[in-house]
Amino acid sequence: MPEKNTPTCPPTCPTDLSLVDSTYPVGVPLTAKYRQGFAFKTINLRLPVILTKIIDQLSRDKNEIGESYGQEARDDVKIVVGALAKFKNEMVTNKPIYKTGCKIWDSYLEQIAQLYFEGVVEEVKWYFAPWLHVECYFYKRIHDAFYLSEPLKSFDPFKKQKQEGFECSKKSAELLAAYISSSESSDTVLQNLLEVGLWGNRCDLSLSGGEEVSQLGNLVDQLQGLRNFVLCDESASFWKILKDAKTTNPDNPVTIGYVLDNAGFELVTDFCLADKLMDRVDRIDFYVKTTPWFISDALKGDFNWLIERMCNCSDFPALVTVGERWKGYILSKRWTVVESEFWTYPHAFFEMQQADPELYSTLAKHTHLIFKGDLNYRKLIGDFSWKPDTPFKDALRGFCPAPLISLRTLKADCIAGLRKGLAEEIESKSPDWLVSGEYGIMQHAQ
Ligand SMILES: O=P(O)(O)OC[C@@]1(O)O[C@H](CO)[C@@H](O)[C@@H]1O
Numbered sequence: 001m002p003e004k005n006t007p008t009c010p011p012t013c014p015t016d017l018s019l020v021d022s023t024y025p026v027g028v029p030l031t032a033k034y035r036q037g038f039a040f041k042t043i044n045l046r047l048p049v050i051l052t053k054i055i056d057q058l059s060r061d062k063n064e065i066g067e068s069y070g071q072e073a074r075d076d077v078k079i080v081v082g083a084l085a086k087f088k089n090e091m092v093t094n095k096p097i098y099k100t101g102c103k104i105w106d107s108y109l110e111q112i113a114q115l116y117f118e119g120v121v122e123e124v125k126w127y128f129a130p131w132l133h134v135e136c137y138f139y140k141r142i143h144d145a146f147y148l149s150e151p152l153k154s155f156d157p158f159k160k161q162k163q164e165g166f167e168c169s170k171k172s173a174e175l176l177a178a179y180i181s182s183s184e185s186s187d188t189v190l191q192n193l194l195e196v197g198l199w200g201n202r203c204d205l206s207l208s209g210g211e212e213v214s215q216l217g218n219l220v221d222q223l224q225g226l227r228n229f230v231l232c233d234e235s236a237s238f239w240k241i242l243k244d245a246k247t248t249n250p251d252n253p254v255t256i257g258y259v260l261d262n263a264g265f266e267l268v269t270d271f272c273l274a275d276k277l278m279d280r281v282d283r284i285d286f287y288v289k290t291t292p293w294f295i296s297d298a299l300k301g302d303f304n305w306l307i308e309r310m311c312n313c314s315d316f317p318a319l320v321t322v323g324e325r326w327k328g329y330i331l332s333k334r335w336t337v338v339e340s341e342f343w344t345y346p347h348a349f350f351e352m353q354q355a356d357p358e359l360y361s362t363l364a365k366h367t368h369l370i371f372k373g374d375l376n377y378r379k380l381i382g383d384f385s386w387k388p389d390t391p392f393k394d395a396l397r398g399f400c401p402a403p404l405i406s407l408r409t410l411k412a413d414c415i416a417g418l419r420k421g422l423a424e425e426i427e428s429k430s431p432d433w434l435v436s437g438e439y440g441i442m443q444h445a446q
């Protein structure tokens with residue numbers, strides 16, 4: 001890792017290859033170059049821990065892996081562990097971000113080199129490349145290590161944690177299930193569930209390095225107290241669009257594109273919101289990732305596992321009832337799961353229209369979009385150090401295939417769309433407000 005150094009040219013100068021002992025200046029892509037930023041902490045501390053845990057767990061579980069995937073898989077664990085250990089060394093010694101042989105990634109890398117490193121690909125290194133790119137690349141390389149082994153090609157090293165995340169939050173999930181089963185779809189109940197969905201994003205596994213995070217108590221009862229922590233609530237525009245949808249376009253089905261984030265308890269909160277939304281919409285398409293991502297992100301397998309698991313929770317009758325109803329929505333295709341590789345690309349969303357025009361036009365057909373979670377928010381605003389009072393719409397840089405709302409608890413140090421002065425106010429009473437997960441936003445654009 002390069003020595004701490006005084007910058008010799010302005011901090012926005014991308015070819016100034018030394019770390020800086022400050023946080024990001026305004027108007028740059030977040031990078032680990034700035035030691036006081038969360039990007040530095042992530043690359044320096046959090047990612048190596050995540051990787052070490054995967055390596056340890058694989059070594060511990062190799063017999064179990066052999067039993068489930070066969071002897072060849074058990075033998076291949078060594079190959080995967082070797083690849084991961086080599087990869088960890090690249091990261092901690094600030095080696096270049098190497099090409100992967102995958103066209104979309106390699107050309108994105110070249111683009112980064114063009115934009116920030118005078119075209120020199122070898123200069124794009126862990127601590128200087130845009131954080132969003134680096135952190136996505138981290139999960140891509142983990143996946144590539146498993147891909148070396150035929151029987152472990154689609155192994156999900158985070159599956160156990162995701163499932164435990166649900167198991168240890170079943171009581172809270174049951175209370176939510178009981179709440180939606182015993183209440184009308186009134187405006188108040190819907191608003192509560194939107195907020196439940198927001199706060200469901202508070203505890204993801206990536207932030208805790210994969211440690212179990214259980215949700216305690218009744219989230220609905222906690223909403224009143226949590227309202228002081230919502231820094232921006234533009235949910236009224238979301239409800240208005242849904243209300244007007246049938247009159248504006250009587251011939252079109254009313255549909256929601258629900259871009260999911262985490263599996264486990266957060267997914268239960270998403271399903272509870274979706275359940276009550278069914279009184280107002282014709283169909284909900286849930287967008288999921290295709291490979292294990294940011295530890296807790298939902299894959300199609302996690303989606304199906306959760307509903308099936310709920311239906312088997314005989315000690316939790318409300319979970320069984322709603323689980324059965326959700327199975328029905330899937331069977332009747334009023335709920336669908338859509339997989340797309342774009343969500344595991346390094347691109348910010350303003351680049352979607354060019355990188356994946358098909359996905360962009362699919363999203364554009366929805367009446368409304370819901371983007372869940374912190375990573376989706378980072379991609380919405382391009383993981384860029386905007387002035388916090390930059391209008392959300394401006395920070396989207398033209399990305400708005402359909403009206404959209406972002407439900408996000410703040411776990412990374414970038415934000416836009418706050419009223420003037422609010423960032424300073426919160427900063428003075430809670431210095432780690434941007435990354436603690438304590439605060440949330442519900443921001444809307446159309
Ligand atoms: O998208 P999510 O699940 O809400 O959060 C993912 C996350 O934990 O990972 C990143 C740091 O590693 C942060 O952007 C964010 O806090």
Ligand SMILES: [Mn+2]
Nearest residue numbers: 261262294297
């Ligand atoms: Mn996530």
